[in-house]
Amino acid sequence: MFTAFQGAFALLAHQDQALLGIVWVSLQVSLAALLVGALLGLPLGAILAVEEFKGKKIVVVLLNTLMGVPTVIVGVLVYLLLSRSGPLGVLGWLFTVPGMIVAQILLTTPLIAALSRQILEDAWRSHRDSFMALRLPYRSTLKWLCWDCRFSLTIVILAGLARAISEVGAVMIVGGNIDHATRTMTTAIALETSKGDLPLAIALGMVLMGVVLLANLLTLMVRQIAERRYA
C-alpha cells in the first residue's frame, strides 16, 4: 500500500501525460455539462419559482425525482438515444466526449433547476408584492430575484459540479471508457483498481478529491462573503 501511494505521488509530481489527459477529459466533460446545465437549469428554476400554473406541483415532484435519478439510468437512456439505431444515432456521438456531455447535462440540469427553484421560490415569497408594486417586467423580476439569491445559487452550481465530476455510471455507459478519448477520472479509477494498477487510481483519486475540495472551499468562501456583507 505504501508503494502504491509512493507511485501515486510520483505520477502527480512528474505530471504524467496519461493522468493529465484523463483529468482534462473529466474537466472538459463536467465543466461543459455544468455550463449548459446552469444555463438551462437556472432559468427553469426561476420560472417555476415565480409562475403559478395547473400541474406545477407535479412538475416540481418530477424535477425533484430527476435530481436524484441514478446515473446509470441516465447512461442507459442516453445510450439508447445515441446508439446507431436510436433517434439521435445520426449524430455519431456514442462513445465520444459530446455524448458524455449530453449525459451529464441530463444530470446537472434537474439538480440545478430543482435546488434553484426552491431557493428562488422562498425569495419570491418575500419579494413578490414589492416587485409587483414596482411593476417590474417579467425578465427584470427573474433577473433581480436571481441577483438577490446569487450566493445561494453559486452553491447550487457548485453542487452541480460535484454531481457531474464525481459520477461514474453515465459516462462509463455513454463514453465507453476509451483510453485517450473518453476515459474520465472516475471511470479510470474503477478500471485501474480492477486491474490492480493502484498508483494511477490513487493519483486520480487525489486529483478528484482536490477538485471536490476546491469546490467546497469556494462554497464556504461564498457563504462567508455573503454572511459578512448581508448578515
Add this chain to the structure above:
Amino acid sequence: MLNPSPHTQQWVEFDHILVKDRDKVILNIPHAILHLDQMTAVIGPNGAGKTTLLKLLHGLIAPDSGSLRFSDSALSKALVLHHTAMIKASARTNLALVRDTDSKISDADIEQALGRAGLQHLADTPAQKLSAGERQRLCLARALLQSPSLILLDEPTANLDPHATEQVEMMMQEYQQDALQVIFSSHQLAQVKRLAGQVVFIAEGQIQEIGKTAEFFLNPKTPAAERFLSQELVRT
C-alpha cells in the same frame, strides 16, 4: 422626474367592489367616492382590510367583482408596503430597480432621490444593513422615483422609533406639498391627526366613514368608529 402634476380635484369611485380570499370576504364596498385633494389616512382595526384597500387602489390586486374608477384614468400610482424586502445589494442598487420600469430615470435622478431621503452617505451600504427608518426612507425614495401622482403607504412608520417616524412624516409632508396625493394607513391616531386632512375608517372590510379628520375624531358617525376610537384613544 420629480415634478408631478399639481393638485386637481381628483377622486376615486368604488362601485360594488368585492375582494375575496377564497371564500372569505376581505373588502365589500357597495359605493363610495374618495376625494384625493388632501392627505388621507386609512384607519381601522387589524384585519379590517386597510392593506387590501391600498393594494386595490394601486392596482396590485383586482376586485373579484365591481369596479374602481379614477377621475383621471392615467393617474400614476406607487405603493410602499408595510414589509418591503430589500434585495441583497446596495441602497443605490435597490433604488435603481425602478430603472427597469422607466429607462428615462437617470443616475442624477437616483442621486437626487437618495439625497432627498437623506441617504447619500449610505448609498453604497448593503440595504440589509440599513436601520428600519433608513430602509423605510429608501422605500419612499424609490416610490417617488416612479413619478407617481398618487402615493400609497401601508403603515409607513410602524415599528419605527420617534426620530425615524419624524423623518418619514417629514418626507410624507414634502410629498403632499409637492402636489403628490398621499394615502397612508396607520394605527397611530396621533399621527393621523397630525398629518391627514381626511380619514377613511374601515371595519370588517367595509368603508364605514369618509370625512374630515377633525370632524371624525370629534364626532364619529358610526358606532363602529366610536368603539374603535374609544378603544384606541384609551390605548394611546
